[in-house]
Amino acid sequence: MEKGRFSWLRKKQTAGRDQLGNFAPKFAELNDDVLFGQVWSRERELSLRDRSLLTVTALITKGAFEQLPYHMQTAKNNGITKDEIAEIITQLAFYVGWPNAWSAFNVAKKVWDD
Numbered sequence: 001m002e003k004g005r006f007s008w009l010r011k012k013q014t015a016g017r018d019q020l021g022n023f024a025p026k027f028a029e030l031n032d033d034v035l036f037g038q039v040w041s042r043e044r045e046l047s048l049r050d051r052s053l054l055t056v057t058a059l060i061t062k063g064a065f066e067q068l069p070y071h072m073q074t075a076k077n078n079g080i081t082k083d084e085i086a087e088i089i090t091q092l093a094f095y096v097g098w099p100n101a102w103s104a105f106n107v108a109k110k111v112w113d114d
Helices: 015-020 025-039 048-062 068-077 082-096 098-112
Strands: none
Touching (some): 048 082, 068 098
């Protein structure tokens, strides 16, 4: 792995605390410390690229489009190419629905065209 390539992920995650810390402190802690602090850091078990591919796929499948821009940007940062995301979404369209694919493509275009 290139040194510094994924330094953005190694920074202490604070999104949970920033957005929900006062309202749901335990959830914020689990988001920042467990999900992003412990699970995403297990690169020997599963690469960041593979984690991103799985996460984006899961979000598209569930129709969780509010979280998709962040995770698509993460996938791009983790090495998923424009051609790969297009192929991933096309494949998913037949399993998770055409509307989900259309919505995912709209997000992907914004991320990979910037």
